[in-house]
Amino acid sequence: MRRPLVAANWKMNLLQAEAAVWCRSLRRDLAGGSGAARVVVFPSFPLLPVVSRELAGSHPGDIAVGGQDLHPNDKGAHTGDVSAAQLADAGCTWALCGHSERRRDHGESDELVEKKVEAALRHGLTPMICIGETRDERHAGRTFEVLERQLRAALASRPSAFALAYEPVWAIGTGETATPETAQEAHAFLRRLLGDLGQTAEEISILYGGSVTPDNAAGLIAQPDIDGFLVGGASLDPRNFLTIIRVSG
Ligand code: PGA
Numbered sequence: 001m002r003r004p005l006v007a008a009n010w011k012m013n014l015l016q017a018e019a020a021v022w023c024r025s026l027r028r029d030l031a032g033g034s035g036a037a038r039v040v041v042f043p044s045f046p047l048l049p050v051v052s053r054e055l056a057g058s059h060p061g062d063i064a065v066g067g068q069d070l071h072p073n074d075k076g077a078h079t080g081d082v083s084a085a086q087l088a089d090a091g092c093t094w095a096l097c098g099h100s101e102r103r104r105d106h107g108e109s110d111e112l113v114e115k116k117v118e119a120a121l122r123h124g125l126t127p128m129i130c131i132g133e134t135r136d137e138r139h140a141g142r143t144f145e146v147l148e149r150q151l152r153a154a155l156a157s158r159p160s161a162f163a164l165a166y167e168p169v170w171a172i173g174t175g176e177t178a179t180p181e182t183a184q185e186a187h188a189f190l191r192r193l194l195g196d197l198g199q200t201a202e203e204i205s206i207l208y209g210g211s212v213t214p215d216n217a218a219g220l221i222a223q224p225d226i227d228g229f230l231v232g233g234a235s236l237d238p239r240n241f242l243t244i245i246r247v248s249g
Contacts, residue, residue: 002202002203002204002205002227003036003037003038003205004036004037004038004205004221004227004228004248004249005037005038005039005040005163005205005207005227005228006037006038006039006040006207006228006229006231006241006244006245006248006249007039007040007041007042007066007094007128007165007207007228007229007230007231007235008039008040008041008042008231008235008241009042009068009096009099009209009230009231009232009235010041010042010043010044010047010068010232010235010236011044011068011101011232012044013044013236014043014044014047014236015047016046016047016050019043019047019050019051019054020050020054022236022238023041023050023051023054023055024054025238025239026039026063026238026241026242027054027055027058027063029238029239029242030058030062030063030242030245035245035246035249036248036249037228037245037248037249038062038064038228039062039063039064039245040063040064040065040066040094040128041055041063041064041065041066042065042066042067042068042094042096043065043068044068045067045068045082045090048065048067048087048090048091048092049090049091051065051091052065052090052091052092053091056091064093064094065090065091065092065093065094066087066092066093066094066095066096066125066128067082067087067090067092067094067095067096067125068096068099069082069095069096069097069099069102069116070082070083070084070087070095070097070116070119070120070125071083071084071116071119072112072115072116072118072119073119074119074122074123083119083123084119084120084122084123084125085123087123087125088123088124088125092125093124093125093126094125094126094127094128095116095120095125095126095127095128096127096128096130097113097116097117097120097127097128097129097130097154098110098113098116098129098130098131098150098154099130099167100130100132100167100169100172101172104169110149110150110153110154111153113129113150113153113154114153114154114155114156114157117129117154117155117157117159117162118157118159121159121160121161121162126161126162126163127159127162127163128162128163128164128165128207128230129151129154129155129162129163129164129165130165130167130209130230131147131150131151131154131164131165131166131167131190132147132150132166132167132168132169132171132172132209132210133146133147133168133169133170134146134169134170135169135170138168138170143186144186144189147166147186147189147190147193148193151164151190151193151194151197152193152197155197155199158197158198158199162204163204163205163206163207164190164194164204164205164206164207165206165207165208165209165230166183166186166187166190166206166207166208166209167208167209167210167230168183168186168210170210171209171210171211172209172210172211172232173211173232173233174210174211175211176210176211177210177211177212177213177216177220178208178210180219180220180222180223180226181223183208183220183223183226184223184224184225184226187206187208187223187225187226188224188225190206190225191204191206191225205227205228206225206226206227207226207227207228207229207230208220208226208228208229208230209229209230209231209232211233212229212230212231212232212234212244213234213240213244214234214240214243214244214247217229217243217244217247217248218247221247221248228248229244229248231244
């Protein structure tokens with residue numbers, strides 16, 4: 001039985017004081033526990049200390065913290081980058097790998113994403129691997145081909161533990177969510193592919209991301225292969241994020 005997993009991707013938003021208020025609010029509202037759901041928060045790097053501090057001791061294991069990116073190398077001359085060891089040292093237990101905004105803004109290749117997955121695992125972080133097709137790829141009928149290429153590459157080293165986030169690029173930040181049926185079709189495809197790649201497919205959490213809101217989360221989570229959410233815009237308001245957690249658990 002897969003436990004629901006709900007993650008907040010703050011992207012490049014919030015300042016320290018706002019992050020602290022957010023954490024206190026969520027912590028207070030989850031004081032009775034997060035239900036069945038596991039929760040992860042992905043703040044930008046300068047916010048990691050304040051978020052780790054504010055969430056410390058909050059139902060251990062219930063609200064985890066992760067980095068939005070990491071460099072594949074353990075240390076060295078990489079100005080502006082952050083290592084897996086630094087994320088772990090800042091209280092992270094998760095790392096996003098291959099978010100489409102990294103692929104788009106920083107030209108991250110499938111091969112680089114795979115190296116990031118390996119780096120995360122070397123330092124005890126669980127990678128959350130993001131994959132998804134663009135609008136043009138979907139319209140060209142290439143969705144499954146793109147997902148297969150991205151997933152095969154990301155799992156080339158046969159990682160021991162990870163979560164997958166299916167995030168159709170056309171749905172991210174656009175308000176145009178995939179319908180539950182469209183998302184389920186992709187998730188079912190990915191679960192079959194995970195099995196073909198020798199993974200214990202039934203145990204791996206496959207999250208949906210792309211314009212998830214308190215209003216559309218229930219329809220999506222009702223699908224058999226949707227195990228939770230990676231939430232961007234709607235996660236910035238802790239009450240909306242809480243509603244999505246409650247719906248998922
Ligand atoms: P969104 O972002 O919820 O704002 O669409 C999701 C994501 O990029 O992880």
